[in-house]
Amino acid sequence: MHLKLDLQFFAGEKTEKATPKKRLDTRKKGQSAKSQDVNTAIGLLAVFMFLQFYSSNMGEIALQTFRHSFNEFMLMDLTEENIHAIMLAVLKEVALLLGPVFLLALVAGVASNLMQVGFMFSTESIQPKLEKLDPIKGFKRIFSIRAIVELLKSILKIGFVGGVTFFILYLHIEDVLQLSQQSVGAALKTVGKLTIQMGIAASISLLFLSIFDWLYQKYDFEKNIRMSKQDIKDEFKNSEGDPLIKSKIKQKQREMAMSRMMQEVPKADVIITNPTHYAIALKYDEKEADAPVVIAKGADFLAQKIKLIAKENKIIMVENRPLARSLYDQLDIGDKIPDEFFKAVAEVLAYVYRIQNKV
Numbered sequence: 001m002h003l004k005l006d007l008q009f010f011a012g013e014k015t016e017k018a019t020p021k022k023r024l025d026t027r028k029k030g031q032s033a034k035s036q037d038v039n040t041a042i043g044l045l046a047v048f049m050f051l052q053f054y055s056s057n058m059g060e061i062a063l064q065t066f067r068h069s070f071n072e073f074m075l076m077d078l079t080e081e082n083i084h085a086i087m088l089a090v091l092k093e094v095a096l097l098l099g100p101v102f103l104l105a106l107v108a109g110v111a112s113n114l115m116q117v118g119f120m121f122s123t124e125s126i127q128p129k130l131e132k133l134d135p136i137k138g139f140k141r142i143f144s145i146r147a148i149v150e151l152l153k154s155i156l157k158i159g160f161v162g163g164v165t166f167f168i169l170y171l172h173i174e175d176v177l178q179l180s181q182q183s184v185g186a187a188l189k190t191v192g193k194l195t196i197q198m199g200i201a202a203s204i205s206l207l208f209l210s211i212f213d214w215l216y217q218k219y220d221f222e223k224n225i226r227m228s229k230q231d232i233k234d235e236f237k238n239s240e241g242d243p244l245i246k247s248k249i250k251q252k253q254r255e256m257a258m259s260r261m262m263q264e265v266p267k268a269d270v271i272i273t274n275p276t277h278y279a280i281a282l283k284y285d286e287k288e289a290d291a292p293v294v295i296a297k298g299a300d301f302l303a304q305k306i307k308l309i310a311k312e313n314k315i316i317m318v319e320n321r322p323l324a325r326s327l328y329d330q331l332d333i334g335d336k337i338p339d340e341f342f343k344a345v346a347e348v349l350a351y352v353y354r355i356q357n358k359v
Contacts, residue, residue, distance in 0.1 A: 014226035021235060026225055032117040033221035037157075037210035039112045045203035046108035047101055051196050058097060059192070065093045116214070146220070157209060164205045165198045172197075258302070261333060264295040265306055266313040270352045272345075273317055278324040279303035281310070282337070284349060291336040292345055297328055316352050320344070 018026070026032070051058070069090065169176060172194055179187045227235075265271075268281035269292070281296035298306050310317055323344050331337075337345045 014228050014231070016227045016229060016232055017222070018225040018227055019232060019235060022225060022227060022231075027120060030120065031221070031225075032120065033214070033218040034113070034116045035210055035214040035217045037153075037206060037213045038116060039109050041203055041206035041210045042112040043105050043108045044199065045207060047105050048196055048199035048203055050101065050104050052200065054100075055192055055196060059189075061093075061097055065090075065097070149216070153209075153213060157206065160205050160209060161202045164201045168194065168198045168201050261296045261298075262305065262309060265309040266315070268295055268310065268315050270348055271307060271310045271315055271317040272324045272327065272348060273303070273307065273319050274321055274324045275317075275319045277303060278328045279306040279310075279317075280324055280327045280331075281306060281315075282345065282349075289336060291342065292349065293337070294327065294331050294333055294335050297331070297333060299328065316355060318348050318351065320348065323348070 069086075175190050175194070179190060182190065264283075265281050268283050270282050272280045272282065278299055279297065279302070280294060282292045283295045284292040296306055307317060323341065327337075327341065
């Protein structure tokens with residue numbers, strides 16, 4: 001019994017890494033490897049570190065606001081204008097008090113996003129899509145592997161952060177037990193101090209866990225954007241018809257050809273020039289060819305570059321306007337000098353050899 005294996009069956013399996021074009025298209029859709037836990041951890045850490053150094057000043061500002069409110073506002077008549085003025089004054093004080101905290105959280109969130117994915121703007125991810133309302137797909141998302149991983153992550157974060165905060169409380173158990181014996185102001189300071197310490201410890205714990213989450217998100221993202229061999233073939237076929245891709249390929253080919261040509265210039269026996277518009281580099285090796293060969297040519301900027309390289313390598317340049325123009329127009333790189341130009345080129349080479357004492 002012989003089993004026939006159809007290799008086309010495996011052609012649709014997404015086993016290949018995503019191509020640069022696929023990555024670019026995915027990025028345009030607003031999709032990238034990003035961990036929200038990194039954003040949360042960095043934001044919380046920035047806020048609690050800010051409170052660690054400036055909470056005392058913020059407390060003084062809050063107390064002054066309360067004193068001013070009780071001293072000034074309690075004596076005012078209860079009118080619509082006074083209520084409006086009181087609300088504006090209170091909102092202004094609250095904004096001045098909490099504004100720096102919110103601004104710092106915003107900056108930390110933007111910075112953490114830039115660290116992970118760089119600058120990326122896409123409206124596609126926020127566009128309404130009817131398939132998101134599909135109950136079957138929603139059910140699949142709820143019971144997917146990714147949902148299970150997210151659940152395990154949440155349990156791990158709760159356990160880890162809970163353990164860290166409990167440990168901080170355990171270290172300061174005496175301060176906690178003495179809260180009932182302290183004044184209101186002292187108790188508030190103690191609670192604030194413990195809260196900030198627990199916040200910093202929890203943020204560092206989350207930041208540690210977020211590193212593993214980022215690694216998982218990167219792995220999951222790379223897995224989701226994998227391509228099959230057929231996908232890569234189709235993409236290549238489609239790209240071949242793209243004028244922009246074609247122009248970029250041709251430009252790259254021209255750059256590579258120009259680079260190779262410039263590397264051949266130092267091997268030339270002579271450079272025939274216009275002298276400003278054209279330059280043709282010729283090489284003659286009796287062992288390899290029966291006639292001189294064009295190894296480089298250029299007009300305008302390229303001509304000047306060829307002449308510069310020739311000058312650096314002490315290659316003789318001969319000015320012959322009609323010959324330079326004719327060779328440039330009729331010959332390509334790698335072509336041998338035809339019979340019609342052989343006499344003129346031979347005279348040039350003889351002149352060069354005399355200068356070099358080869359004859």
